[in-house]
Amino acid sequence: MLNQDTLREATRLTRAGQLTEATALLQRMFRGERAPAAQSAAPWRIRLPDRTPPTIDLEANDVGEIDRRASEAPTATPRRHRPLFDRAKDGTWLGLRGVKHAPTIMTDIVPEGAKFIEGTYSNPAGSRSYKLFVPTGYRGQPLPLIVMLHGCTQSPDDFALGTRMNFIAEEQTCLVVYPAQRSDANPSKCWNWFRSADQQRDAGEPSLIAGITRQVMQDYSVDPTRVYVAGLSAGGAAAAIMGTTYGDLYAAVGIHSGLAYGAASDMPSAFAAMRHGSGAGRHGVPRGPTVPSIIFHGDRDSTVHPDNGTQALEQAIGATRTQTKVHRGQIPGGHGYTRTTHADGERDILEHWNIHGAGHAWSGGSSAGSYTDPQGPDATKEMLRFFLENPRPPQPQGHRDAGQ
Template sequence: MLNQDIVREATRLTRAGQLVEATALLQRMLRGDSARAPTARSAAPAPPARLEPPTIDVEPNVVEDRESRPTSQPRPVQGRKRTSPLDEMRKFSGFGLQGPIGRTPPSTSDIVPEGTRFIAGTYGNAAGSRTYKLFIPSGCQGQQLPLIVMLHGCTQSPDDFAAGTRMNFLAEEQNCFVVYPEQPRGANQSKCWNWFRTGDQRRGGGEPSMIAGITRQIMRDHAIDPKRVYVAGLSAGGAAAAIMGATYSDLYAAVGVHSGLACGAASDLPSAFAAMQGGGSKAIADGKTSVPTIVFHGNRDTTVHPKNGDQIIEQSAGAMRPTTKVLRGRVPNGHAYTRTILSDAGGRAISEHWNIDGAGHAWSGGSPAGSYTDPQGPDATREMLRFFLEHSLGR
């Protein structure tokens, strides 16, 4: 059976509620096995199932420091736990991460600098409602300030994401507001933004309308510069950030995507699985306005293939023919990286792609006070904020 036939059959099985059979078929395809679709005669009858948003619960990548191991010492081989098709299906949370069980919540001192405020709020519209946490810098004196919208990864919370990225501390330095919308378990059992559903990839509906609504509510209630509003995210939140840039280019001046996927990379469960493995179809960018975008991705990310970072950059450039500048560096006692800057004819940077050598699926340069961070990488938070403040709407 051809791969396109396999994906078509897996889609049919998913819609019929036969999730185990669909996953087993996709697994065989990706392994290169000779896959044969279940037939009506051979497949066991399955009762109608209520399809939950797909979940991907995977262990965070643990990247070994290659320089700390003598070259003569072989890399340890770890046993791999046998998994059933049902176990694989449970990995689909929109992707992301298995939450640290029993992890101690971050302390207030890890989340916000002293003398600042971190307040809770709620927004609702016809698509639903979402809570959020808003960081207000101490330098807020009524003047219009920038706003950064931060979309957490699977299993995370605003507090956890704020602690891991330390965005509030950098925002205090630069005098910016930061808002953290929260995805509830009722919308996705692993609290992932549903980036792979077509209904959540469109302007004016689904989750994009709620994220945009939160953004506009903050802009209405506080002194926000409407030309300096930005959106960023990690993993499923990174994919959601890419969607927001593609669908609300009149609202966001720039986008930051860490370990995510491009808008349109998937439209259902089978295509989401394929896209994350690097075998999905090219992301659809037709009819979408390009927005300046900065991307961070580890080249040893086994949750979301690094190829997806390339697709985000390609989508953000649109029909432009930018000039390219490549810089290389290394964090002291940490990861090496390649920074590719794309600029327009006027010399203005329209995108940056940070490819981090040896990094996995985690926020680069983040704090261990939060989950899914890699302190050995370049500081993604500082570089994203720097990139954001270089761009404004109308320029």
């Protein structure tokens, strides 16, 4: 049960820059423990700089109190706390595990002959760099474009390596762009899906991601009816935001181990949603046509509760009447899964993949990357298949295209 006094205190600590203390307080609440009694002479505590924006790592394990004896020099890091400080440097201070450094061998990321180009986009909300995959088959003809949003602590290279999206895009002749989150925007390089300011059209991070999309559409020949967005974890939550706020730009959305639009508005509600799901569902969503969506979630995900995948599906369905079919399958030597499809007339506009026994990882990905589970169905192939089956319907005559 959520304790409102605890949530208020966690919010106060967050605003004061005491993120470690706020996280520990929330985790005690979720375990049903009482907060420790206040001490008249509390030990000296280390706190992150006040200018550090709130950080949500999508795998929060126990964080102990960070305190030091008064006799220790204030500039020295206590030996017993050095592992925590080491994790803070790479964004794993809340317990993110399994992050690997991206390889230096580009042939593991990009097929021979293809290009992986760096770029930057800026607007009044800031700037973000990105990596763009250009397949060998590009000759100036209009191609589909997939926007891939990485998870916490990841990079475009790491995400491309783990998902192997570039290799599938090479087969299907698609462009793929990977926006990169900045560490000064979020120390763990998470997309700030839990902040209200980053959930709005033409503002914050959504404006930057949409701006990168449009910049690629201007620089390359892109079919405006086949522009898609997908992401993992925090990136999946950001993809849900993009599909909701820019339904005129993206033809379909892929959400892997993510959360629904509006699942949280601050740090306490983000932790609550991650642990127990949220009340987002079909409520509080800007009205508009259903954006086709494909959702993957492991039913053993202890980082982002599986109910979040169901809520993302309910949100995507909205008031649309669909015909539902359930398919069950098994990966030889791997996970079983339940795939539920929702058809609107002739095509499936919604798919939900419940992967049995899977945790918080990209299903069917390469073990060379971080947060992947090679034993699951191939989410990359299935997402691209779903995307290409769902181009954006033709716009009325005189309609200004979102990519222009």
